[in-house]
Amino acid sequence: MHCLVRCTRASRLAATLLRAAWAAAALAALPAAAQDGQAALQRFEYVQVHMGVDFRLLFYAPDATSANRAAEAAFARVAELDAMMSDYEPESELMQLCATAGKGRAVPVSADLWRVLTHAQQLAEATDGAFDVSVGPFVRLWRQSRRQRKLPSPQLLEQARQAVGYQHVRLLPESRSVELTQPAMQLDLGGIAMGYAADAALQELREQGMPRALVDASGDIVVGDPPPDAAGWRIGVAPLDADQPPSRFLLLAHAAVTTSGDAFQHVEIGGQRYSHIIDPATGLGLTQPRSVTVIAPDGTTADSLATALCVLGPERGMEFIGKVPGAQALFIWRDGEQVCSRETPGFSARELPAGGEE
Numbered sequence: 001m002h003c004l005v006r007c008t009r010a011s012r013l014a015a016t017l018l019r020a021a022w023a024a025a026a027l028a029a030l031p032a033a034a035q036d037g038q039a040a041l042q043r044f045e046y047v048q049v050h051m052g053v054d055f056r057l058l059f060y061a062p063d064a065t066s067a068n069r070a071a072e073a074a075f076a077r078v079a080e081l082d083a084m085m086s087d088y089e090p091e092s093e094l095m096q097l098c099a100t101a102g103k104g105r106a107v108p109v110s111a112d113l114w115r116v117l118t119h120a121q122q123l124a125e126a127t128d129g130a131f132d133v134s135v136g137p138f139v140r141l142w143r144q145s146r147r148q149r150k151l152p153s154p155q156l157l158e159q160a161r162q163a164v165g166y167q168h169v170r171l172l173p174e175s176r177s178v179e180l181t182q183p184a185m186q187l188d189l190g191g192i193a194m195g196y197a198a199d200a201a202l203q204e205l206r207e208q209g210m211p212r213a214l215v216d217a218s219g220d221i222v223v224g225d226p227p228p229d230a231a232g233w234r235i236g237v238a239p240l241d242a243d244q245p246p247s248r249f250l251l252l253a254h255a256a257v258t259t260s261g262d263a264f265q266h267v268e269i270g271g272q273r274y275s276h277i278i279d280p281a282t283g284l285g286l287t288q289p290r291s292v293t294v295i296a297p298d299g300t301t302a303d304s305l306a307t308a309l310c311v312l313g314p315e316r317g318m319e320f321i322g323k324v325p326g327a328q329a330l331f332i333w334r335d336g337e338q339v340c341s342r343e344t345p346g347f348s349a350r351e352l353p354a355g356g357e358e
Contacts (some may be wrong), residue, residue, distance in 0.1 A: 011135045041212065041228055046071040050078045051086075051194055053218035058229060059205055060212040063354065070208035074215070081200060084112060085193045087186065094187060095189070098136070101163070102183030106172050114176050116189060116196050116300070117169070123304050124166035127320060129280050131308035136186025137163045138283040146267045146276065146285075157283045164280065194329040195258060195303025198222045202299075215299075222256040222299040226314050234352065237293050240339060248354040256299040261291025261332075262304035277310050286310065290333035292317065295350055297326045 041060040044067040048055055055078055084356035086092040097107050109117070120133045137160035141152045152160075163184040170179040180187075194217040202222045205213040211225040214233050223233045232253040236246030240261065250257060260277065267274050267285070274285035292309040296302035305327060309317035314331040321329045322342055328347040332339055 042067070043227070043345055044071070046075070048075050048078075050075070050082045051197065053194070053215070054216075055197075055201065055218075056214075056216040057201065057205065058214040058216070061210055066209065070205050070210045071270070073208055074204040077200050077204045078197045080111060081193065081197045085112065085189050087188055087190075094189065097178060098180065100185050101180035102168070104179075104181075106170070106175065106177040106179040108175060108177045111176070112196075112200075114171075115180075116192055116289065117178060117187075118171060119196075119300055119304065120189070120192055121166060121169060121171055123308055127308045127312060129166055129312040130316075131191065131304055132164070132166045132280040133187050133189055133192065134164050134169055134180075134185060135278055135280050135283075136188040137161075137184065138278050138280065139188045139190070140186065141283065142276075142285060145269070146274075149267060149269050150282070151269055152167045160283060162211050164283070179234035187317075191260075191307035192300060192304040193221045194218070195222075195256065195299035198256070198299040198303075217299075220256070220258045220299055220303050222302075223252050224254060226253040230313055237330065238291065240289065240291050240334065250295065250350050251352050252295070252350060255295060255297060255350075256302040257293065257295050258299070258302040258306040259293045260310045279311055288313070288333055288335075290314075290331070292323075292332075293330040295328040295347065296324075301327065314340070318342055318344070 012070060041062060044061055045056045055075065057065070057071050057074055059070070061070065083089065084093045087094060089095060090258060093110060093113055093338040097109065100107050117133070120131065123131045141156055141160050145152050148243050163182050163186065168180060168182045169183060172179065198215045199222055201215045202213055202224055206224060212227055213224045215222050219238070221235060226232045233249040235250045235252055235257055237248040237250060238259045239246060272287060273289065274287060277286050278284065279286055290310060290313070292306050294302045294306040294309065296305060305321070305324065309321060309329055309331070312320060314333060317329065317331060321327055328344045328350065330343040330347050331341060
């Protein structure tokens with residue numbers, strides 16, 4: 001049974017994502033005729049593991065040699081960002097920055113890390129902390145709780161809370177440096193780094209002469225020019241339930257889409273279902289099953305917005321997304337046995353008709 005919210009029918013199936021809004025990218029036959037007298041283009045696909053997930057490149061190129069060169073460059077760029085922003089590698093730039101927390105000094109950072117942190121802080125301020133990359137102490141505590149299937153003690157939560165708060169991240173533009181003002185702070189870029197890396201991979205493919213491309217970072221999807229003889233890339237919207245196939249499809253070019261939710265990543269503790277997505281206000285996982293699919297101009301925006309909207313929930317989230325230029329969203333959540341949905345007016349305009357046909 002569906003609960004229709006405001007008479008509408010209306011998925012980051014992971015805030016750090018489930019990232020399962022998988023793209024049905026089987027478009028166009030091989031080889032495809034190129035436009036404007038160019039040589040025929042062939043469809044190439046590559047997969048490598050980066051940031052702990054499959055990064056998938058799908059693009060059109062005139063030959064295998066140029067395709068291999070472009071894919072190698074794109075994956076090298078992602079690997080560079082992975083090494084920079086990992087919270088698992090102690091030698092990463094991010095972890096080196098975190099090692100200075102509470103020491104009263106600002107640290108110059110790379111252009112990439114600066115852009116990510118600037119975007120993150122702007123969104124944190126706009127959402128009153130619903131999106132907050134300083135939640136690292138909560139994330140680490142919650143990972144342990146999920147493994148043990150036991151809630152963290154109030155004492156441990158309070159201890160972690162002392163090191164959490166986007167207000168404690170100081171950005172100094174004149175020197176492109178960052179200061180973490182509280183001891184034991186730990187930044188977690190799980191809600192934004194993959195979208196940024198997908199953007200970077202797409203840009204690398206474009207610079208290699210492959211503008212007709214799709215990059216899928218395990219559900220953080222960015223697309224450039226459409227395939228030959230197509231209006232866009234056909235992308236399935238992940239449903240609320242992990243065992244269900246997509247029933248809605250988007251047609252996108254020069255855009256990004258991300259789904260945040262907990263269909264694949266949740267745990268039951270004491271009879272309560274908890275998401276892997278943490279509410280920075282409580283330090284615990286969200287308890288209402290939900291997903292949010294965001295369409296935005298770029299992956300960095302789509303990735304971070306999907307996480308923020310998942311935390312905000314449908315009411316506050318709908319109010320917020322309406323103020324973000326170029327962004328659309330679909331909310332799906334479970335209320336008891338009912339599945340409810342809401343979406344922004346422009347979401348369906350990017351959607352294929354029922355059945356997913358152009």
